Amino acid sequence: MNTFIKTIAFSTLATSLNVAATISVDDTEQTSFDIGGEILPECKVNRTQANGATSLDLASTNSQDVASVEIWCNTGQGTANTTYSSANGGVLKNDTHSGKDIGYLLDISDTATGLSLTSDQEVNQSSGSDVKGDSVAKTVSIRPQVSGFEYEGSYSDTITVTVSYN
Numbered sequence: 001m002n003t004f005i006k007t008i009a010f011s012t013l014a015t016s017l018n019v020a021a022t023i024s025v026d027d028t029e030q031t032s033f034d035i036g037g038e039i040l041p042e043c044k045v046n047r048t049q050a051n052g053a054t055s056l057d058l059a060s061t062n063s064q065d066v067a068s069v070e071i072w073c074n075t076g077q078g079t080a081n082t083t084y085s086s087a088n089g090g091v092l093k094n095d096t097h098s099g100k101d102i103g104y105l106l107d108i109s110d111t112a113t114g115l116s117l118t119s120d121q122e123v124n125q126s127s128g129s130d131v132k133g134d135s136v137a138k139t140v141s142i143r144p145q146v147s148g149f150e151y152e153g154s155y156s157d158t159i160t161v162t163v164s165y166n
Contacts, residue, residue, distance in 0.1 A: 039074065041073070041074060041075045041165045042073065042074055042165065043071060043072065043073035043074075043075075043080045043127060043163040043164055043165050044071070044072050044073075044135075044163070045069060045070065045071050045082075045161055045162075045163040046069075046070040046071075046135060047067050047068070047069055047070075047161065048067065048068045048070065048137075049066070049067050050065045050066055050067055050068060050139075052064060052065065052066065053066040053067055054156075056092075056142060056144060056155075057144075058092070058102060058144050058146055058150065058155060059146065059148065060144065060146070061143055061144060061145065061146055062143065063107055063141040063142070063143045064141055064142050064143070064144075065139050065140070065141050066140055066141060066142050067139075067140045067159075068137045068138070068139055068140070069082075069108075069125075069137065069138055069140055069161055070128075070135035070136065070137040070138075071125055071126070071127035071128065071135055071136055071138075071163050072127055072128040072129070072133055072134070072135040072136075073127045073128070073129055073163075073165050074129070074165075075129065075165045075166065076129050077127070077129060077165070077166050078126060078127060078129055078136075079124045079125060079126055079127055079166060080124075080125055080127040080163050080164065080165060080166060081122055081124065081125075081163065081164045081165070081166055082122065082123050082124070082125040082161060082162070082163050083120050083121065083122045083123075083161070083162045083163075083164075084106060084108075084115065084117060084120070084121045084122075084123070084140075084159060084160070084161055085117060085120040085121075085159070085160045085162070086117035086118075086157055086158070086159055086160075087157055087158040087159075087160070088101070088157045088158075089117070089118050089119075090103060090104065090116050090117035090118040090119075090157075091103050091104070091157065092104060092144070092155035092156060092157050093155060093156060093157065094151055094153040094154070094155050095153055095154045095155070095156070096151070096152065096153030096154070097151040097152075097153055100150070100151040100153070101155070102144055102145065102146055102150055102155055103116075103144075103145040104117075104142050104143060104144050104145055104157075105142070105143045105145065106121070106140065106141070106142060106143075106159070107140070107141040107142075107143065108123060108125065108138050108139070108140055108141075109138045109139040109140075109141075110126075110138065111123055111124075111125050111126070111138055114143075117159065124166070125138060125163075126138065127163075140159075
C-alpha cells in the first residue's frame with residue numbers, strides 16, 4: 001500500500017508540472033523579449049562651508065567667502081538652473097534689536113555679482129555632467145551693506161540653494 005501511495009503522488013506531481021510547461025508544435029527554437037528602464041534627468045548640489053560663514057566681519061563691506069557650491073547634472077549640459085533664496089528676505093536679522101537688520105549682496109564667482117536676495121534669484125550656473133560625478137564648484141560670497149553705525153547684537157540669515165536641470 002505504501003508503494004501505491006508513492007506512485008499516485010508521483011503521477012499527480014508529474015501531471016501538474018506538464019500542464020504548466022506545455023509546448024506546442026508551433027513554438028520555435030528561439031524567443032526574444034525587450035528589457036530597459038529609465039533614468040530621469042536630475043541635478044545635485046553639494047555645499048562645502050568655508051571658514052567665516054557664521055562669523056562675518058560686519059564692520060566691513062568687503063566681499064567675504066561663505067561657501068563653495070558644487071553642482072552636477074546628468075543631462076549632459078554644462079549648466080543648471082540654480083536658485084538662491086533667503087529665509088529673511090536678503091537681510092541679516094538682529095537677534096537683539098528687532099528691525100535693526102543689515103542688508104547684504106551675494107556674489108557667485110564667475111557667474112553673478114551684487115545679487116539682492118529680497119526675492120529669489122535664479123542664475124544659470126556651471127555644472128559637472130560627466131559619468132564620474134565630477135561637479136563644478138563656485139564660491140559664494142557675501143558683501144554686508146553696513147555704514148559703521150549698526151546696532152550691537154548677533155545677526156544671521158539662512159541661504160537656500162536649489163538646483164534643477166535646464
